Amino acid sequence: MHSGKKFGAIEFIIWTRRSIYCLIILSAIPTVLYFCGWTFFSFPWQPIAIMGTAVAFIVGFKNNASYSRLWEARQIYGAIINDSRSFGYIVRDALSGKNPGRVNEMFSRHYAWLTALRFQLREPRNWENMNTAQFDEYSKKYEIPERLSKIEDELRKYLSDQETSYILSKKNRATQLMARQSKELSEAYAKSEINDFQWTQINQQLVKFTDNQGKAERIKNFPYPRNFSSITTYLLLLFIVFVPFGLLKEFDKLGDGTLLEGFTLWFNIPFSLLVTWCFYTLDSVGEASVNPFEGSPNDVPITQISRTIEIDMRDMLDESNLPPAIAPKNNIVL
Secondary structure, three states: OOOOOOOOOHHHHHOOHHHHHHHHHHHHHHHOOOOOOOHHOOOOHHHHHHHHHHHHHHHHHHHHHHHHHHHHHHHHHHHHHHHHHHHHHHHHHHHHOOOHHHHHHHHHHHHHHHHHHHHHOOOOOOOOOOOOHHHHHHHHEEEEEEHHOOHHHHHOOOOOOHHHHHHHOOOHHHHHHHHHHHHHHHHHHHHOOOOHHHHHHHHHHHHHHHHHHHHHHEEEEEEOOOHHHHHHHHHHHHHHHHHHHHOOHHHHHHHHOOOOOHHHHHHHHHHHHHHHHHHHHHHHHHHHHHOOOOOEEEEEHHHHHHHHHHHHHHHHOOOOOOOOOOOOOOEEEO
8 A cells, every 4th residue: 555645756657667668669660650751651530539538438447446446455454453353352351351361362363364364365366467577676665574474484473383283284274263263262152251142242253254354355366357357458559559640640730831840740759658658557557456465556455454453452451562563665555
């Protein structure tokens, strides 16, 4: 998540510089050929303008869908924050008088669940963008915590060696941690450490965590539909290629009867670059937001949120040695 006021203009230019190089070449080739006398390369601008309208609609549709996925992911983690706080004080108040050790164990297992979930959500998928040069280069400006540490080391901070080994042997570790919480809850109920109402309250919180985990996994494991993504790419590419051809005659006759006659043709290069760069960058912005857990600078800050939850819950137990909050690096925090 970008925590500054805005992305700087220079950042955008550097981020898209590879596409700028290509767009300059695509604009220069028809301009040079037209200047050399190959005027038949000039196309009417009207059909290209119609194509641009279609591209604008489909790119806008994609960006709207990308934002919806991003905002839903943030809502999911917002619910996890609230439910974790409720879970914390319900468990503390229900069990602290009878079995404070079980309280600490369930709290620690919840921190482990948050850890396992964020590691699972950061796992790469084929359709994600972090393996591309554009995104990989920008990722050097900030830190992706799940790439800097191993899940086994993180889980050992909260779980015993035996339980860590058990959880690491499972495929969906977050789910198994929640299952262990349910088992712990059942043991407390069987020993009459909690009553029926308290068991229901805590169990409802576990159900909410499982529900939110499933929602996050749905966004992670189901990409923006490939048919919409592909047609957007193809139409955008066609538009970018044809724009310079459609503006040749317009810029060539722009200087008729003036001192710039014969030279205004070269304005085709910067203006075509400007138009095509706008469309390309709009599409890139949508692509940067469509996978909200991949580790991009526009991601939901799930690591920071997990740390915030841990701090809040440890504070409920009046612990003094609280972990530090995660601070942004170059205005990016994950």
